[in-house]
Structure formats: structure tokens, C-alpha cells
Amino acid sequence: xxxDLSRVDEWMYAVLSADLTIATGTKGRIYAxxxxxxxxxxxxxxxxxxxxxxxxxLRARLTSALYLVRAIGSGSSFNGIEPIADQIDYLLSTxxxxxxxxxxDTRITSCYREQPHQRKDSTQGVPIVYLGGYYRVAFQPAxx
Amino acid sequence: MAFFKSTxxxxxxxxxxxxxxxxxxxxxxxxxxxxxQFASALTPxxxxxxxxxxxxxxxxSESDYPQCSAAAQSLNPLARILPxxxxxLFDPTVGQLRANTGQFALPECxxxxxxxxxxxxxxxxxFMGPQPMLRPAVESTRQLFINTxxxxxxxx
Numbered sequence: 001x002x003x004d005l006s007r008v009d010e011w012m013y014a015v016l017s018a019d020l021t022i023a024t025g026t027k028g029r030i031y032a033x034x035x036x037x038x039x040x041x042x043x044x045x046x047x048x049x050x051x052x053x054x055x056x057x058l059r060a061r062l063t064s065a066l067y068l069v070r071a072i073g074s075g076s077s078f079n080g081i082e083p084i085a086d087q088i089d090y091l092l093s094t095x096x097x098x099x100x101x102x103x104x105d106t107r108i109t110s111c112y113r114e115q116p117h118q119r120k121d122s123t124q125g126v127p128i129v130y131l132g133g134y135y136r137v138a139f140q141p142a143x144x
Numbered sequence: 145m146a147f148f149k150s151t152x153x154x155x156x157x158x159x160x161x162x163x164x165x166x167x168x169x170x171x172x173x174x175x176x177x178x179x180x181q182f183a184s185a186l187t188p189x190x191x192x193x194x195x196x197x198x199x200x201x202x203x204x205s206e207s208d209y210p211q212c213s214a215a216a217q218s219l220n221p222l223a224r225i226l227p228x229x230x231x232x233l234f235d236p237t238v239g240q241l242r243a244n245t246g247q248f249a250l251p252e253c254x255x256x257x258x259x260x261x262x263x264x265x266x267x268x269x270x271f272m273g274p275q276p277m278l279r280p281a282v283e284s285t286r287q288l289f290i291n292t293x294x295x296x297x298x299x300x
Contacts, residue, residue: 033273047268050279052287066279072270119263123270 005048007106008065008137012046015095021087026071041128042073042081044088049134062109062140070117070132078118078131085131089113092135107142111135167296169203169251175289176200176253182281183255193220194259201228202253213258224260255281
């Protein structure tokens with residue numbers, strides 16, 4: 001058994017950063033959990049929020065993890081980050097083939113959006129908008 | 145020759161229905177409080193208001209919102225206290241499950257936080273990573289709840 005969430009983080013970063021729309025739209029600003037202080041927007045942040053294991057055998061388990069993946073922009077309008085959020089959803093909804101995709105020793109078997117996400121708040125007086133979704137990622141050990 | 149035939153009928157459906165309702169309500173209550181405890185255990189503490197703010201509303205007219213919101217307010221007077229979450233607010237389809245009095249007509253409950261900044265801690269912000277509390281609690285509670293509810297009919 002492995003600390004497989006780091007493999008999922010690696011896969012998600014690779015998927016998002018390899019896409020031209022997202023890479024150019026964010027100028028490569030794609031982060032796990034949080035952005036460094038002072039980083040300009042737009043950007044994409046993904047974060048693990050929770051998960052559960054289902055034991056298949058003594059050596060295998062199927063994990064279901066929930067990720068919040070969102071485009072973040074400054075201002076009060078979602079228009080600027082809408083194309084990025086659209087592309088995130090397209091990518092994460094279509095990128096995993098039926099047979100799954102392997103990241104080192106972990107097979108990611110499915111990824112789909114479980115809930116939409118949209119939020120507005122502000123940081124240091126600057127309005128911030130968030131647009132994306134909660135994605136359910138299922139994975140298991142690739143070699144048993 | 146005369147024959148006598150007697151039939152004894154025992155209508156246990158009503159009793160079964162009552163038992164199902166009671167056991168379902170107990171399971172919902174247990175799951176709600178387990179979820180709240182789990183979320184509370186994961187909550188980061190500075191003033192303690194967030195940790196104290198997790199409440200369970202339901203099943204029925206049960207709610208510890210007044211106590212939890214008051215505790216949170218006393219621990220952090222600057223915290224903005226949110227009104228108690230009503231089921232119909234976040235899930236319109238749940239509205240039909242409420243009785244005329246506004247109480248839940250079916251066994252269900254809500255676990256939520258009474259302070260306004262809980263979402264920033266749960267989901268994070270641009271420059272602050274998330275510290276999820278409720279989501280892991282829900283993930284853990286889900287399987288427990290499925291297991292206990294799957295035994296309700298057998299135990300009734």
C-alpha cells in the first residue's frame with residue numbers, strides 16, 4: 001500500500017498543466033492547496049477534501065477521494081475565469097479512459113464532477129471569484 | 145360431517161412501520177452526531193468558536209443549534225453567527241419532507257457550523273489551503289450510515 005494521494009495530486013497537476021487553454025489562461029499558475037502569497041490571478045487551485053477506502057482484498061483497496069478544483073480570478077465577474085473552468089470540467093470529465101490511467105503504482109479508474117462550485121469572497125479588499133467543481137476521483141493500486 | 149376452520153390473522157404491519165421509523169430515526173440521529181463529533185475533532189482551534197459551532201438539526205424537532213451558536217459566540221464575540229440551516233434552503237426537494245409545523249416529516253438531520261468563516265477553513269481561499277472538517281466527516285459517516293440502515297429492516 002502506498003501514500004497514493006500524492007500520485008493523484010501528481011496526475012491532476014499533469015493533466016491541468018498540459019492543457020493549452022489552462023496553461024495560457026493562467027500563465028502556468030496551477031497549484032495544489034494554495035497559491036504563494038502575492039501570486040496574481042487568474043490561477044487554478046486543486047485540493048483534496050476527503051475520501052474513503054473500500055477494502056477489496058487484504059492487499060487491495062478502492063479509494064474514493066473528493067477534490068475541489070477551481071479557477072480563481074480577481075474582480076466580481078466570473079467571465080474572466082469561465083473558459084478556464086469550462087476546460088477544467090471538460091478535461092477531468094473525459095481524461096480517464098475506460099481502462100483507467102496509471103500514475104506510477106496507482107491506477108486512477110474514474111473522475112467525475114459530483115457538485116458544481118461557485119463562490120465570491122475578498123482578500124485584502126480585492127474581490128475574488130471561484131468557479132469549478134467537486135470531483136470524485138476513484139483509484140486503486142496498479143499492481144497487486 | 146362438519147368441519148370447523150379458524151384463521152388467526154395478526155396485523156403486524158403497523159407495528160413494523162413504527163419500529164422501522166423509530167430505528168431509522170435513531171440511526172439518523174447517531175449518524176448526525178457521529179458526523180458532528182468527527183468534524184469537531186478535525187477542526188483547527190484558535191479561539192475554539194469554530195469547534196464549538198458544529199450543530200445537529202434534526203431529526204424531528206431536535207436541534208442543538210441554540211447551545212452551539214451561543215457557545216461559539218461567547219468564545220469569539222467577533223464571529224458572525226449564521227442562522228440555523230433549513231433543509232429546504234440547500235435542497236429544495238427536501239422541503240416536501242417537512243410537516244406543516246416546519247419540522248422534518250421523515251428521519252433526517254443537518255450537520256452544519258454556526259460561524260460564517262467555517263467555509264473558508266473548509267475549502268480554503270486563494271492564499272490559504274483548505275483544512276477540511278465536514279467533508280472527511282461525511283465520507284466517514286456515509287458508510288457507517290449505510291451499514292446501520294441496511295440492518296434496520298432485519299432488526300425491526
